[in-house]
Amino acid sequence: MTRTPVNVTVTGAAGQIGYALLFRIASGQLLGADVPVKLRLLEIPQAVKAAQGTAMELDDCAFPLLAGIDIFDNPAEGFAGANIALLVGARPRTKGMERGDLLEANGGIFGPQGKAINNGAADDIRVLVVGNPANTNALIASAAAPDVPAERFTAMTRLDHNRALSQLAAKTGTTVADIKKLTIWGNHSATQYPDIFHAEVAGKNAAEVVNDEAWLADTFIPTVAKRGAAIIEARGASSAASAANAAVDHVHDWVNGTPEGDWTSAAIPSDGSYGVPEGIISSFPVVSKNGKWEIVQGLEINDFSRSRIDASVAELVEERDAVKGLGLL
């Protein structure tokens, strides 16, 4: 093995997404079958022992691409030299907690982590925030890292994208491989807007194939947008393997590029495209070229889509203003 290993930092490594994610990274699915990785696991002190247990299991898999595992309980060490950072660990909402409390608690995590990334990560650092509220946590981390280009901070809506692919395939009697150019717009929350107006099913316009606006408004959109809650209800815990899978998809495509003739969805800093205020970390239709996300331009947005994009973006603006009010930006 001649290539220098890529340093991948994973926060919340002892959590349930961490458990589903680390083995996929170590097996080569994140970056490619010829790319060695070094894992840097960041946890809170109380969870370090559990992270050590996971590291023992990683060792026991004897992954040829896994060049090392280190475990840390402080961000400065955890992000030192990181090329890829997956920010999974977050403060979950607990009983009686208001939205503002949640944003503040997460500010206490993502602010210091952003600062540590700013001070110690590698120059080519790429950050994916998975921990909720993911878009705004990414904004907080980015604001704390003024020396890192804002475009390197992204949040995950790939799980929503994958959920939408599956729902549309089921409705149209096709497979996800037949579907292209689907988009998730806005926030990774119940206001998100899964858009099929530019999507294709086996080469035909998806909205025309479906031809059922009631299904779109009353079944498809709420099913995708509330899927996270439905999984919590069914499993008694939030999605883990599917979230880990989406994180692998996001980083894989960011680094290696999206397939020709298709696009995906990712929450990236807005450049003002499609009327989304500049700087907000919002989900868009994106392609990755030469290791950079680019927003797909020139799509016509109909009234049905416009009102839904605007509603989700308004929620992101509210979250941004709330964290600004808390002095986190």
Ligand SMILES: NC(=O)c1ccc[n+]([C@@H]2O[C@H](COP(=O)([O-])OP(=O)(O)OC[C@H]3O[C@@H](n4cnc5c(N)ncnc54)[C@H](O)[C@@H]3O)[C@@H](O)[C@H]2O)c1
């Ligand atoms: N964006 C998405 O699509 C998506 C999907 C599913 C879950 N999520 C979110 O991902 C997050 C993690 O989910 P999970 O099921 O793995 O949760 P979990 O509770 O099983 O694990 C979270 C882990 O994070 C750790 N942690 C907490 N604070 C930390 C800090 N400051 N530094 C490092 N580690 C820290 C905890 O000790 C814990 O081990 C949650 O916020 C969840 O809502 C997002």
Ligand SMILES: O=C(O)C[C@H](O)C(=O)O
């Ligand atoms: O953890 C959650 O609240 C749900 C999660 O974001 C999901 O979409 O599955």
